[in-house]
Amino acid sequence: MFGKLIGMQGNVLKIVLDEDLDMAKVNRLANGKRPTVELKMADNRKISPEQRKKIFALINDLCSYTGDVPEYWESVFKYQVRETFGVPEFSLSDCSVSVANYMILVILNFLFEEDIPFKTKTWDSLPSEFPKQMLCLKNKRCVLCGKHADIAHYHAVGAGRNRNKISHVGNYIMTLCRGHHTEQHKMGVKSFFMKYHIRPIKITEDIAKQLKLGVINNDIR
Structure with a gap:
């Protein structure tokens, strides 16, 4: 069912449905x-020129790597977005911000x-709301530069913690390449996070299952 949000106070919402509710x-x-109900907010924001530029830069x-024409891959990725996220046909000239982010996610x-390599400056320019962390955890890529990476831990593994028997669940983790991970150790965790x-x-149990993260063995610490 669809409706309009007409009032909100804290976590209490007032919604007027477009049709009568069948009790x-x-x-x-x-x-x-x-x-129980699931609430989805329609994204009425339109794709920005910056998002459009990022999409075509990646394509x-x-x-440049495959020798194909951009139109071919644009149509392939649009199809994947429709199938993966259940969105209707869309144009990159006037789609929503959310759909544009879906497109970036599918391409990356x-x-x-x-x-397949891509320019680091494109990665650097991705918006802050883009799910970089999960994408990088899934593909073992550095969240800062996109290079190959391993899992790094916020709390150091060691000092009585057997790194061969520790579960990822409950740990705070990220993916860093060796260069950025070395920098993190030199600077200290808090200073490193403030800089970047x-x-x-x-990691919850659901995220661990989704990313197939089990007991820690050979990850970077």
């Missing part, structure tokens, strides 16, 4: 429990999986 259906779906980097994921404006991710 019989609600009760049937709730199966005797308190009904051009890919085509492909480049990482196929080990990044925060580690706390």
Whole structure:
């Protein structure tokens, strides 16, 4: 169902639905429990020129490597965005900010999986809301430069902690290449995070399953 948000106070929302609510259906779906709902906010922001520039910069980097024409890969990645995120047909001239970020995510994921190089300045210019950390954890890439990386820990492994038997769950981790990881140790964790404006991710059981993170063995500490 769809509706409009007309009021909000703290975590209490007032929503006017576009059609009458079928209480019989609600009760049937709730199966005797308190009904729960999922709230999705429509993204009415339009793609920015900067996002569009990043998308085509990545596609051009890919085509420089493969020799293909940009139009081919643009259509391939649009299809993947529609299939992966369940969005309708869209144009890069007027799609939403969210859809543009989906496009960047799909392209980068492909480049990482196929080990296709792209310009570091494109990586540096990705917006702060872009899910860099999860993308890098999935593909073992440095969150700062996109180079190959291993998992680094916010709290050092050692000092009585058996690194061969520690679970990732509950640990704060990130992915850093050897150069940035060495810099982190020299500067200290807090100074390093302040310099690069990044925060580690706390690994939950769900994230560990999603990223297939089990017991720590040969990761960077």
